[in-house]
Amino acid sequence: MERGRATRQRLFDAAVALIGEVGWGGVTTRMVAERAGVAPGVVHYHFASVTDLLVEASTAFAGALFGEVAHRLAEQPDIESGLDWLLGELSGYTGTDPASLLIVETHLASGRLPELRARLRDMIDDFRACVVSWLRARGHTGDAEAAAVLLAATLDGLVLHHSLDPAMDVAALAGPLRAMLRADGHAGSEGR
Template structure:
């Protein structure tokens, strides 16, 4: 198999796995399902990945890294990290494919040490990004604030999956009260 074709097949498998995790749940996804969705023979799944679990983990980590890259880009374009986070929150209903994929990945990570480490690394990277942006804004405890903001957004996403609310606008004023501006306006 040529390098390009191999890379394309691998990418199709990762996309298919991510879609299927969101649709059916982590434990319901099989080699056959992924191969069928990707339009690839089932044998190629194990050519590219040592197991279905490895494929699912890589699909989830790839998606989480993509989300982190998106956040990094948005943070670089804005002077208001909180508005960026709340805006991203409003892009996800809690029942959309990305939200469901991440919820499934968090649950799977509670039972899989390697996935927990890799997904934890993505979460830590996100926190560090926020910490840097908050420190630039003069927030006194940028590290602690980044941890709380990231956890709040994760928790709010879980609530939205169950109840459909709150929106970013619903919680913006509360979070802004918790976020010192260091002398710079955040409106």
């Protein structure tokens, strides 16, 4: 049983790396097997298809990533420091790093794979719910659900923009982001 878990983990690790390196559609059973150090038949022993493996591996990776971000965000004492922390973390995602590439490829593949889309949607919903709780616990009195959607979408967009403009200082965007998510939930007069 332990050996089977270790083999599955090697297959997951190989799939995650390969998605970022060659793209979702470029990953083959043979490539995964070679990277994991197993025979190609072992891939199909554990998974019905390479697509099933990619779905499982990518959602496990994404779920762990979103979970870690949500957990660490919950540790931030106020909205301002939380936004600073988020943007600081985000600056490490260049859009060309392995994690960014995997997430982008997974999002693209979800357009063709309803099961993957549903899993990603559940993860995003869970992440947004964590953000809503965090905002409310830190005094946000506006529409926390809308703010959570805005924040999550902004983070995704910043990763994409950062990949196109690596010189962009993501952390410098804290001020405008704070203005959008002011603790009282109202837009500032400067935006009117």
